[in-house]
Amino acid sequence: MKVAKFGGSSVASATQFRKVAHIINSDVERRIIVVSAPGKRFKDDIKITDILIQLAQAVMAGKTCDEIVQAVVKRYAEIAKELELPADEFLAELKNDLHRKMNEYRDNPSRLLDAIKASGEDHNARLMALYLQEIGLEASYVSPREAGIVVTDEPGNAQILPESYEKLYHLRNRRGVLVIPGFFGYSPEGNIVTFPRGGSDITGSIVAAGVKADVYENFTDVDSIYCVNPSIVENPRQLREITYREMRELSYSGFSVFHDEALEPVYKAGIPVCVKNTNNPAAPGTWIVAKRNHLDEPIAGIASDTGFCSINISKYLMNREIGFGRKLLQILEDEGISYEHAPSGIDNMSVILRANQLKEGKEQRILARIQAELKVDEVHIEHGLALIMVVGEGMERAVGMAAKATTALAQANINLEMINQGSSEVSMMFGVKEEAVVDAVRALYQAYFQEAVVGNEV
Amino acid sequence: MKVAKFGGSSVASATQFRKVAHIINSDVERRIIVVSAPGKRFKDDIKITDILIQLAQAVMAGKTCDEIVQAVVKRYAEIAKELELPADEFLAELKNDLHRKMNEYRDNPSRLLDAIKASGEDHNARLMALYLQEIGLEASYVSPREAGIVVTDEPGNAQILPESYEKLYHLRNRRGVLVIPGFFGYSPEGNIVTFPRGGSDITGSIVAAGVKADVYENFTDVDSIYCVNPSIVENPRQLREITYREMRELSYSGFSVFHDEALEPVYKAGIPVCVKNTNNPAAPGTWIVAKRNHLDEPIAGIASDTGFCSINISKYLMNREIGFGRKLLQILEDEGISYEHAPSGIDNMSVILRANQLKEGKEQRILARIQAELKVDEVHIEHGLALIMVVGEGMERAVGMAAKATTALAQANINLEMINQGSSEVSMMFGVKEEAVVDAVRALYQAYFQEAVVGNEV
Numbered sequence: 001m002k003v004a005k006f007g008g009s010s011v012a013s014a015t016q017f018r019k020v021a022h023i024i025n026s027d028v029e030r031r032i033i034v035v036s037a038p039g040k041r042f043k044d045d046i047k048i049t050d051i052l053i054q055l056a057q058a059v060m061a062g063k064t065c066d067e068i069v070q071a072v073v074k075r076y077a078e079i080a081k082e083l084e085l086p087a088d089e090f091l092a093e094l095k096n097d098l099h100r101k102m103n104e105y106r107d108n109p110s111r112l113l114d115a116i117k118a119s120g121e122d123h124n125a126r127l128m129a130l131y132l133q134e135i136g137l138e139a140s141y142v143s144p145r146e147a148g149i150v151v152t153d154e155p156g157n158a159q160i161l162p163e164s165y166e167k168l169y170h171l172r173n174r175r176g177v178l179v180i181p182g183f184f185g186y187s188p189e190g191n192i193v194t195f196p197r198g199g200s201d202i203t204g205s206i207v208a209a210g211v212k213a214d215v216y217e218n219f220t221d222v223d224s225i226y227c228v229n230p231s232i233v234e235n236p237r238q239l240r241e242i243t244y245r246e247m248r249e250l251s252y253s254g255f256s257v258f259h260d261e262a263l264e265p266v267y268k269a270g271i272p273v274c275v276k277n278t279n280n281p282a283a284p285g286t287w288i289v290a291k292r293n294h295l296d297e298p299i300a301g302i303a304s305d306t307g308f309c310s311i312n313i314s315k316y317l318m319n320r321e322i323g324f325g326r327k328l329l330q331i332l333e334d335e336g337i338s339y340e341h342a343p344s345g346i347d348n349m350s351v352i353l354r355a356n357q358l359k360e361g362k363e364q365r366i367l368a369r370i371q372a373e374l375k376v377d378e379v380h381i382e383h384g385l386a387l388i389m390v391v392g393e394g395m396e397r398a399v400g401m402a403a404k405a406t407t408a409l410a411q412a413n414i415n416l417e418m419i420n421q422g423s424s425e426v427s428m429m430f431g432v433k434e435e436a437v438v439d440a441v442r443a444l445y446q447a448y449f450q451e452a453v454v455g456n457e458v
Numbered sequence: 459m460k461v462a463k464f465g466g467s468s469v470a471s472a473t474q475f476r477k478v479a480h481i482i483n484s485d486v487e488r489r490i491i492v493v494s495a496p497g498k499r500f501k502d503d504i505k506i507t508d509i510l511i512q513l514a515q516a517v518m519a520g521k522t523c524d525e526i527v528q529a530v531v532k533r534y535a536e537i538a539k540e541l542e543l544p545a546d547e548f549l550a551e552l553k554n555d556l557h558r559k560m561n562e563y564r565d566n567p568s569r570l571l572d573a574i575k576a577s578g579e580d581h582n583a584r585l586m587a588l589y590l591q592e593i594g595l596e597a598s599y600v601s602p603r604e605a606g607i608v609v610t611d612e613p614g615n616a617q618i619l620p621e622s623y624e625k626l627y628h629l630r631n632r633r634g635v636l637v638i639p640g641f642f643g644y645s646p647e648g649n650i651v652t653f654p655r656g657g658s659d660i661t662g663s664i665v666a667a668g669v670k671a672d673v674y675e676n677f678t679d680v681d682s683i684y685c686v687n688p689s690i691v692e693n694p695r696q697l698r699e700i701t702y703r704e705m706r707e708l709s710y711s712g713f714s715v716f717h718d719e720a721l722e723p724v725y726k727a728g729i730p731v732c733v734k735n736t737n738n739p740a741a742p743g744t745w746i747v748a749k750r751n752h753l754d755e756p757i758a759g760i761a762s763d764t765g766f767c768s769i770n771i772s773k774y775l776m777n778r779e780i781g782f783g784r785k786l787l788q789i790l791e792d793e794g795i796s797y798e799h800a801p802s803g804i805d806n807m808s809v810i811l812r813a814n815q816l817k818e819g820k821e822q823r824i825l826a827r828i829q830a831e832l833k834v835d836e837v838h839i840e841h842g843l844a845l846i847m848v849v850g851e852g853m854e855r856a857v858g859m860a861a862k863a864t865t866a867l868a869q870a871n872i873n874l875e876m877i878n879q880g881s882s883e884v885s886m887m888f889g890v891k892e893e894a895v896v897d898a899v900r901a902l903y904q905a906y907f908q909e910a911v912v913g914n915e916v
Contacts (some may be wrong), residue, residue, distance in 0.1 A: 345882030
């Protein structure tokens with residue numbers, strides 16, 4: 001059986017609902033459907049989720065909310081009307097549900113926000129089930145509570161509890177198509193709690209792992225995952241296949257297709273993921289798998305991200321001092337700083353971290369502590385760093401991978417602030433100044449994907 | 459003024475004594491001389507220091523020592539005789555001194571070893587002073603106690619105490635040539651304590667820093683420092699100039715010319731070092747300086763060392779876990795392990811360390827602790843690693859340095875286990891399998907020194 005998740009743009013309008021129904025209809029294995037809330041229909045459209053956030057904020061601010069509630073109801077009503085659904089009861093219940101939550105959580109902002117946001121997915125799943133029934137499918141809405149999605153009780157940051165998987169497995173015994181809203185679960189105390197970033201993807205992944213699906217299909221609005229950010233390289237190569245590890249390393253820095261936490265349940269259960277396009281379901285999409293069949297292309301992709309900084313420390317005879325690195329990392333931990341990498345030389349050590357953690361004097365305090373507690377010769381911070389990851393399962397076996405990258409960067413006249421290769425078997429990391437990152441990624445793309453023999457290509 | 463230190467081979471025989479005298483005579487600025495014990499005169503010769511170690515061991519074992527004492531006396535007697543010195547008194551005092559120490563420290567092995575070893579340098583300094591006087595120089599032997607070399611009381615591992623420098627400064631006021639034995643100082647309690655590796659170099663460096671010399675001359679038996687180990691590359695390029703930082707990074711891995719601890723006092727005092735050849739004093743030698751004048755050659759040298767291993771750890775979502783790296787380093791610190799580098803990827807971290815630290819089940823214990831305490835997905839250890847350092851002050855400013863190295867290694871078909879660039883401004887580090895290290899160093903030498911424009915060359 002397959003679990004198919006449809007993202008916001010895939011369920012944004014009646015037209016999209018029809019495409020989804022067609023996709024479900026065309027494969028009897030698609031028995032469990034996870035849906036997002038209606039997303040954008042056009043570039044400047046507003047997502048239902050964003051309207052719902054406005055609603056929650058209005059409640060908290062004690063403002064009148066009728067107009068916002070109307071805007072929410074209108075979006076669903078339009079879809080229902082165009083699909084010619086008998087939706088009066090559905091729309092009345094939607095309105096009641098919003099008002100009920102607005103009252104119940106009026107004095108509890110974080111609960112209110114979670115409950116109101118979650119209703120976007122919840123009612124869309126109900127509407128989808130209604131539509132599928134209307135066109136003659138045996139379909140039913142299944143709430144996350146009924147499905148067994150039990151999560152920790154931390155608003156906006158739900159983590160799945162292990163007992164969920166056993167409960168979810170029983171969904172296999174249900175007849176027909178099951179439609180489950182994404183993005184939230186219920187805590188053991190019975191509260192609605194939303195997942196962090198990538199919410200509906202997480203639901204889909206958890207459900208796929210729970211029911212031991214053969215495939216987790218993730219329907220979105222692109223034909224495939226690209227090997228590089230299409231806003232940096234025009235019409236980049238499409239990936240036919242990528243491994244979990246490759247996806248994880250790429251999603252770390254700028255590949256927003258699939259968030260880490262969404263990948264974990266299927267990765268651990270060994271269930272392949274297929275990323276497909278709702279608007280072009282005939283395209284083969286991109287498979288995320290444990291082991292690639294096509295290894296002729298050692299590099300899977302190139303990702304990049306900006307906003308890093310580097311704390312650079314030097315101290316004569318540093319490497320003789322047992323415990324130096326540990327003490328440095330302890331200072332960062334005390335200050336609540338999560339670091340990315342800590343490469344060291346003989347008398348030098350650098351710590352690379354996301355600069356947005358250094359607010360409100362924290363930078364000065366950390367530098368002062370390093371100076372005072374570690375008695376270093378010099379410490380300074382370098383801002384404006386970008387990290388580039390070149391990722392591929394074939395990298396470890398291929399001689400000359402690093403040479404190709406560094407030569408391409410040198411030819412593009414890009415100075416390398418950092419190279420980190422060898423700690424991961426599937427990636428190399430390069431640090432460059434932020435202003436050089438676009439040129440650097442283009443140079444690497446050129447070297448790995450345009451000069452290479454055509455291999456892992458659709 | 460100059461402080462000139464003469465190594466073991468420079469003071470091994472009467473012929474060498476004459477060369478030293480000639481060198482001292484040829485420059486009035488050479489006012490303080492530091493001497494080693496007589497070293498090897500030919501390939502299979504034995505150093506005085508090694509005979510003295512045998513002597514100490516014989517005393518500890520309760521064996522008869524007369525023959526060994528005779529062997530020591532004979533070496534000095536031969537030098538004295540060939541130099542036509544009236545040395546009866548000197549030789550009698552040498553013999554008395556050895557017997558006095560053998561008796562005094564009979565029941566204290568580490569003190570005995572230090573005292574006996576130190577007498578090699580001590581009596582050579584006395585003999586050198588005698589010879590310089592004999593040829594008409596105003597010269598005097600100055601003991602480390604008289605000079606003011608006060609050290610910590612740890613046998614075989616003396617560390618200079620800061621009050622020494624002020625005392626040493628007064629040597630500037632003494633007339634004539636002062637001859638000081640290298641390798642040892644006196645603890646505040648009055649014990650003879652020897653320095654760790656590079657002993658006489660340390661004395662020379664401390665004295666140069668104390669008297670605020672203009673130059674610290676280090677006389678040895680090569681014309682210069684080479685840019686790469688001559689046992690790996692035949693007739694490698696000689697270095698005219700190198701910075702303290704470059705020297706430090708090179709000496710870390712295989713450059714035995716100048717030990718770290720010997721460089722520290724002159725580095726901190728900003729005193730330039732000139733490494734010269736006693737057997738060819740006309741050669742310009744190699745200058746070790748704070749700032750190179752010749753930066754046309756960005757790379758100063760290539761060093762390598764074997765005997766490393768890498769603990770490789772992977773754990774899904776490792777980089778989300780605040781404190782992971784710190785906890786790992788804490789385990790190593792608990793086990794008394796000093797690590798070299800700890801590069802990390804997204805879900806991976808490696809720790810590179812010298813394998814000789816992992817004796818007696820420590821390897822298994824550390825792996826088990828990492829597994830149990832950090833709940834990692836996988837941990838394993840990779841033995842047989844070599845590290846190669848490419849070192850140069852010009853590296854940071856030059857685009858393409860890494861490309862040159864990685865391309866050369868790829869062309870030599872060498873797989874890179876690790877690249878670490880960016881933490882140090884003056885070096886890049888490469889990890890390769892031990893069996894590939896010679897080919898790798900040769901390939902790098904070829905790339906940086908044989909294809910490059912001739913620059914930093916004698």
